[in-house]
Amino acid sequence: MDYQALAELLFPDIRENVGDYETKYPPRDLPEGAVVTRIAPSPTGFVHLGNLYNAIGERLAHQTGGVFFLRIEDTDQKREVEGAVEAVIDAMNFYGVHFDEGATVDGETGNYGPYRQRQRKTLYQTVAKSLVQRGLAYPCFCTEEELAGMHTAQEAAKDNYGYYGKYAVWRDRPLSDIEAALSAGKEWVLRFRSAGDPANTVTVKDGIRGELKLQENFTDVVLLKSDGIPTYHFAHVCDDHFMRTTHVIRDESWLATLPIHVQLFDILGWERPVYCHTATLMKMDGESKRKLSKRKDPELGLRFYREIGYPQEATWLYLLTVLNSNFEEWHLANPDADSREFTFSLEKMSTSGALFDLEKLDNIAREYLSRRTADFVYEGLLDWAGQFDTALAGRMQAKADFYKAAINVGRGGDKPRKDYGSWSAAAKFLAFYDPETFTRTDACPELISAEDKTAILTQYLASLNFADTQEEWFAKVKEMTDALGYAVQPKKYKKNPELYKGSIVDVTNLLRVAVTGRQNAPDLWEISHVLGEAETRRRLTEYRDA
């Protein structure tokens, strides 16, 4: 077979050679140990947790003086959605992930582009042509039906699936057959001529998992689809070679095709990158675990967290605790440090599928928000509300000081309150402060009779003095409690309930319900001061007279 002739027949327009690209994309001049990595999403419009998960590469790159870039894998035109690139960039930007190079909304930056795969067609075809010239790739004219028939035949014969051996019908066809098919206008794909043997094992060192022993690839996989665009396998190998990627961080589902990739790297004489296969994110479905699914699980999408309003850093804190087993310990020791100060390491990454734990995320987020200043929380909430609750945003802007004061209740000190972990929860929690959104949700404590209710509120209103200190204020409450026949100490009431009508718990809960509309709320005196005397009195009176 004249491979040279075949190559010209297949790629008459390709004039470049692989060496041209080697000089065009020289090895990067970076410090020893620098990590060059990327995220390479396909523009389907759905930005998910896995994208953010793999964006951990950004830390690795920047920790080592390396490069982090964005490549768009748009080889599947059918699945492409408009605006998807913007969505990815926007989401990454939101989470503070910045790219040194790669695709941008309206173009790209960097010297190793183009960073959109469809624009790299000539490069792929040049490499493909070189493979044909070496007898390592050949055209296959099989139709979809023929391939499907092959699959069923293999199923029946209990053979391995795939295009190989006797099933590889175009593998060794004479040039004349190919010429005939070509001139008949038949569509073709370019297949790799694999020299692999299923009995062989390849060893690959995984950055996360250590040494992997895998079955060698023995199938003639498709390199170029009939439209001349490469498959993932071929594009990945060409791109990560010429973009001089040192670390390929991706989901473990790629483990199955890893043998193809290393085989291609080896045969092309290119140095293999360090593969890092991350564990799949799982969730509990009834009794069993399963992979988080795009269709069934909204929590897979990044938008979910943005809508609920988990602060970016809190989301990272959670992700980092899942990703790096020693992060949690570090964070406990350095509660106020930015998570970026943590040195991330591949070796500490989990290898088993991690269950996604929303409860823990929420806990981490509460802890995080409880340690922020009122100003920070105000700004974060306002920012979120601007997008998801414009009415709230309007009120917050009109009454900034009021909202900041409300947010500040229970903040500071060694035991800050952890009332909410997300902006949506904060919005809900804070609603009772603002007269415009104030509603009563809890009822008067059961032990308080109607006449006592009136008596307590009347006396409380009479004694109320906003100049009082917290101690003075509470002393008055106690005095009133005692005078009305309620136990000042809850313990005494518990011991001898028959001696009292109730305890101070009931009295203060009544006051709480009157002022906040609920039995559970932060410190009543602080709240009263946020509300101001007029509003506090108005609510007390309203409740008494209701």
Add this chain to the structure above:
RNA sequence: GGCCCGUUGGUCAAGAGGUUAAGACGACGCCCUUUCACGGCGUAAUCAUGGGUUCGAUUCCCGUACGGGUCACCA
């Protein structure tokens, strides 16, 4: 079905031949307390399984089971 990866309490997990098998979330209990939170103290709960190797295996090897992934001109 083939191939591959994985398996420590309910969840996330530390552990690297000899440990009372960390810690966190959750649960429960107690304490603190004007409610709810917070905080403090404590309790329950784990090495999938069978064989090896070894004086000794959670740790190393093999098998089994279970879970997951993957077998496209999708990535």
